[in-house]
Amino acid sequence: MNDSTPPQAKAYWKENIRLVLSLLSIWFLVSFGMAILFVDVLDNFRFFGFKFGFWMAQQGSIFCFVILIFIYVVKMNKLDHKYKVDEDRDG
Amino acid sequence: MDNQTLIYIFVGVTFTLYIGIAIWSRAGNTDDFYVAGGGVPPLANGMATAADWMSAASFISMAGIISFVGRDGAVYLMGWTGGYVLLALLIAPYLRKFGKYTIPDFVGDRYYSNLARLVAVVCVLFVSFTYVAGQMRGVGIVFSRFLEVDITTGVLIGMAIVFFYAVLGGMKGITYTQVAQYCVLIFAFLVPAIFISLQMTGNPVPQFGFGSTLTDGSNVHLLDKLDQLSEELGFGAYTEGKKSTIDMFFITAALMVGTAGLPHVIVRFFTVPKVRDARLSAGYALVFIALLYTTAPALASFARVNLIDTVNQAEYKTTPLWFKNWENTNLIAWVDKNQDGKIQYSAGKAFTGKPQFLMIRGPEGERKISNPPTKNSNELYIDRDIMVLANPEIANLPGWVIALVAAGGLAAALSTAAGLLLVISTSISHDCLKKMFLKDITDRQELFFARMSAALAVSLAGYFGIHPPGFVAQVVAFAFGLAASSFFPVIMMGIFSKRMNREGAISGMITGLLFTAGYIIYFKFINPSANTADNWWFGISPEGIGTLGMVFNFMVSGLVSQMTAPPPKEIQEMVEDIRIPQGAGASYHH
Incomplete structure (x- = not known):
């Protein structure tokens, strides 16, 4: 951001980026990590009736994706409110 | 009542419903036609997005593919859901704040260039046509098997229905019919799955039945039995992979990123009132999609065991x-x-x-x-x-379940076709005519052109449905690869980098496109016999090459933009404005 940007907006954007990065690293871990790169290692563990790696690949990762989006929704609403940029202020 | 009568009744009732909704939600102006007036509630938009997204391929083909390839089917399961995380976190809220009608709108405005707009329009048209031809074909297959008419008649009936609500209602009509279609298709997918899960494992929830023991007295886990059966017959264990890890990685990434860059999905987020609603409706959409996508692998394994046991x-x-x-x-x-x-x-x-x-x-x-x-x-x-289509019969389910599956398959194909047709018509009437060639037309004239191009697009799609080009199956990789290697990086950089300029975006898009298209065309059309892992770059199949195209796009656009002048001040201000939700409510009353 350049110098003309208000400091409030800069701080808002910075926190937003931090949140997105941390959620995307979980996204990467559960899909590419657990379900692809380390799937055979995780298959050594049983998770209910499933091999764990197989379950992550076919079901678990999808549940994680859903949870990640809802965490994002809740956290962003709080962030909008904290920096007073939420749309309830639209007159 | 015999099965055939039941099928006619189910399909007839759902079609009447769709037409009724279309008449009730006619579009009055271009705002209604392009983005449903920007007033769709997040829950409804979530359902509509799910129906838009889940095509004949998701409904009819996906579980079947998983059934035959086992664990490797995860590329589709993860690829077609994981993209929603990218969409929700990186794209949807910001494009909603931007508040225009189409992706070429964003690309053209953000990169202050009609050339960039034109490249985007060409990509949109190509990706959407590729996709829609497959949908009309799906309609034809369901009709010919279940309604006992020939494929041509089936496609014509499907065209007439889509024509009616897409041309009349535009986005508004499509949105509310998609909500109805989602309900039909998810019910049709879940009911047989629940029945079969109960039959085989005693557990009514297919997601749990998938990991349960069989009820045949053996007390063996379903998946263990399936592994054993598959190995006995020489297929290799169902729960083990056959594709190489690098190929799994690249295909999954290409499908995820491609999903986040598909025009007919992105445009759905322009229809909600607020930025907050765009985030929330991406969440709802994924819940509705996950309902089918977590059932599909369970259904796939049930069907596989049933099939082997029966035949x-x-x-x-x-x-x-x-x-x-x-x-x-x-x-x-x-x-x-x-x-x-x-x-x-x-x-x-x-x-x-x-x-x-x-x-x-x-x-x-x-x-x-x-x-x-x-x-x-x-x-x-x-x-x-x-x-999927034969599952109810294989499991001896009652006739009305078979009828339901027929109606569900049609709902899946029609809803996706309609969403795509709208994107095509908007690209023609809005991006080409209004923004580039006929800038002086009034709103009413533009609406007329939008309807005309929707009508044209339906006819063209119908033609492809009746005379399917032999390459439909091969070009699916194209649609995702191109979306991944062209739109996704350009849109993302447009939001997250203020330094990204016209020169960078255009050169990046063209690099990504040419590389990805070239690789796919070489292996699928020019030299199909060379399409084996030994000849692929780093072992990446054409299905996964879009990921590499995306990486090249990012690299080239970054380099070029550093060497050329930064974007003008008002563009940088626009990017700052997009990043903040406040003020989005006003933008849909323009």
Whole structure:
């Protein structure tokens, strides 16, 4: 951001980026990590009736994706409110 | 009542419903036509997005594919859901704040260039047409099997319905019919899955039944039995992978990123009132999608066990009716290689190519084929597409469930087709005519052109449905690869980098496009015999190459933008404005 940007907006954007990065690293871990790169290692563990790696690949990762989006929704609403940029202020 | 009557009733009732909704939600101006007036509640938009997204491929083909490839089917399961995380976190809220109608709008405005807009329009048209042809074909298949009309008539009926609500209602009509279509398709997918899960494992929730023990008294886990059966028949364990890790990685990434860059999905987020709603409706959309996507792998494994149990070593004469029905529609074929009258099913192809049926029957009453049989012991050909459609029959479910599946398959195909047609017509009337060639037209004239181009697009899609170009199956990789390597980086950089300029975006898009298209065209069309892992770059198949194209796009656009002048001040201010939700409510009253 350049110098003309208000400091409030800069701080808002910075926190937003931090949140997105941390959620995307979980996204990467559960899909590419657990379900692809380390799937055979995780298959050594049983998770209910499933091999764990197989379950992550076919079901678990999808549940994680859903949870990640809802965490994002809740956290962003709080962030909008904290920096007073939420749309309830639209007159 | 016999099955056929039930099917007519179910399909008739759902079609009447769709038309009723279309009349109720006619579009009055371009705002209604393009983005449903920007007033769709997040929950409704979530459902509409889910129906828009889940095509005939998701409904009919996906579970069948998983059923035959086992664990590797995860590329589709993860690829087509994980993209929503990218969409929700990186794209949807910001494009909603931007508040225009289309992706080319964003690309053209953000990169202050009509050339960038034109490149985007070409990509949108290509991706959408590729996709829509497959949908009309899906409509044709369902019609011909279940309504016993020929494929041409089926496609024509489908066209008439889509024409009616897409041309009349635009985005508004499409949105609310998609909500209805979602309900029909998810009900149709879940009901047979629940029945079958109960039958096989005693657990009514397919997602749990998938990991439960069988009710046949053996107390063996379903998946263990499936592994054992698959290994006995030479297919290799169901829960183990066959694709290389790098290929799994790249295909999954290409599908995820491609999903986040598909125009007909992105445009749905322009229709909600607020930025906050865009985030929330991406969440709802994924919940609705996940309902089907977590059921599909369960259904796939049930169907596989059922199929092997029913057909392997069975005498042809005593096979159930469904086996002969699907044989009559050319999707099952059997050659009695050892002439014992029994079906032997194992790994390998029973014969080369697709079955070419002769007009005569063999000694057991089976349909004879002209294909030369192979040396292996497998005697059975099964088309993957029948797994979902035939499942209720295989599991002996009542007639109304079969009728429901027919209505569900049609809902899935029609809803996706309509969403795509709208994107195509908007690209023509808004991005090409209004923004580039006929800048002076009034809102009413633009609406007229939008309707005309929707009508044109429906006819063209119908033509492709009746005369499918042989390459439809091959070009699916294209649609995702191109979306991944062109739109996604350009849109993302447009939001997250203020330094990204016109020169960078255009050179990046063109690099990504040419590289990805070139690789796919080479392996799919120019030299298909070379399409093996040994010849692929780093072992990446054409399905996964879009990921590499995306990386090149990012690199080239970053480099070029550093070497050229930064974007003008007002563009940088626009980017700052997009990043903050406040003020989005006003932008849809322009």
